[in-house]
Amino acid sequence: MRVVGTLLPDEDRQLLEEAIYEAPKWVLARRAPILLHGQHPEDEFDPADERLDKKLSLLRKNKLKRYVFPLKTSAGMRVVKIGEITTFGNALQGLLGQSISRKEHAYQEQAQALGVAATSSQGYLELREGPRLIRSANIQKPLPKEWPLLDDVFAKEYEKHGLAALEPLAECIAHIHKKKFFHADLKGFHAYISKLEESDDTPAQYACLWIDLARCGFNLSHRQRIINLYQTLRFIVPMQEEPQKVFIKAYCKAAQWQENASDKIYQKVQKFLTYKLRTHPNALA
Numbered sequence: 001m002r003v004v005g006t007l008l009p010d011e012d013r014q015l016l017e018e019a020i021y022e023a024p025k026w027v028l029a030r031r032a033p034i035l036l037h038g039q040h041p042e043d044e045f046d047p048a049d050e051r052l053d054k055k056l057s058l059l060r061k062n063k064l065k066r067y068v069f070p071l072k073t074s075a076g077m078r079v080v081k082i083g084e085i086t087t088f089g090n091a092l093q094g095l096l097g098q099s100i101s102r103k104e105h106a107y108q109e110q111a112q113a114l115g116v117a118a119t120s121s122q123g124y125l126e127l128r129e130g131p132r133l134i135r136s137a138n139i140q141k142p143l144p145k146e147w148p149l150l151d152d153v154f155a156k157e158y159e160k161h162g163l164a165a166l167e168p169l170a171e172c173i174a175h176i177h178k179k180k181f182f183h184a185d186l187k188g189f190h191a192y193i194s195k196l197e198e199s200d201d202t203p204a205q206y207a208c209l210w211i212d213l214a215r216c217g218f219n220l221s222h223r224q225r226i227i228n229l230y231q232t233l234r235f236i237v238p239m240q241e242e243p244q245k246v247f248i249k250a251y252c253k254a255a256q257w258q259e260n261a262s263d264k265i266y267q268k269v270q271k272f273l274t275y276k277l278r279t280h281p282n283a284l285a
Helices: 013-028 050-060 088-095 100-114 150-178 222-235 241-255 259-279
Strands: 002-007 066-073 076-084 121-129 132-140 191-197 205-210
Touching: 002 013, 002 100, 002 132, 013 050, 013 066, 013 076, 013 121, 013 132, 076 100, 088 132, 100 121, 100 132, 150 191, 150 205, 150 222, 150 241, 222 241, 222 259, 241 259
Parallel strands: none
Antiparallel strands: 002 121, 066 076, 076 132, 121 132, 191 205
């Protein structure tokens, strides 16, 4: 077996190559604790967390496609995002040289250039046996610990300011769309607040940066825009007619897109949302 891939010059390649060889063993032995959504490498880990038990059980059965753990290296703390080969499709992509980690590294670099990525990619590695891909890893710097999640900030702002809190959220989504950026899994726990200007009388203003960039796009289509709006209504905005209509209207204004047809856009997004709730009722990731 051999390790291929690219890392920035100052990275601890020897340790990172060992990590990709030993990732499942390290995680199952609790040498490398799995990071869950919203966790930071400096956070205290709860070994009794049910989400952790589920991931470890899947890993033992070779059914866990993706997992993340922190690793202290000579270059500093790193976040190692492992991609395991668990399906025929994954294996075929690996044979074609398209590991999930290689793609995420490329997308990270594009998102970094646009100024919408929350962290930086230090490179990727692939563990191969001949042409066969065994597993891959994307190496990233950890996020600043003080950055809050969009989910947490929006919930606090909505409780405090009600419908008025939807305008900054709409501006946040419109901002990435003006850059033609599409996040295929737009949820509040995939966005971090890098700049937060709070006020007692008016909703806070903020800027969002994004993680989990293995699936994204850089030439926003009409359908992708509708998908992101559906995802915002499903996973961030309260599931009620008034706030959802207010959000769509505020988005159209902020994006300078379909401003005179926001009701039609709302109906179109609602149709998509209804279909997805029926066909994928438990989609959380």
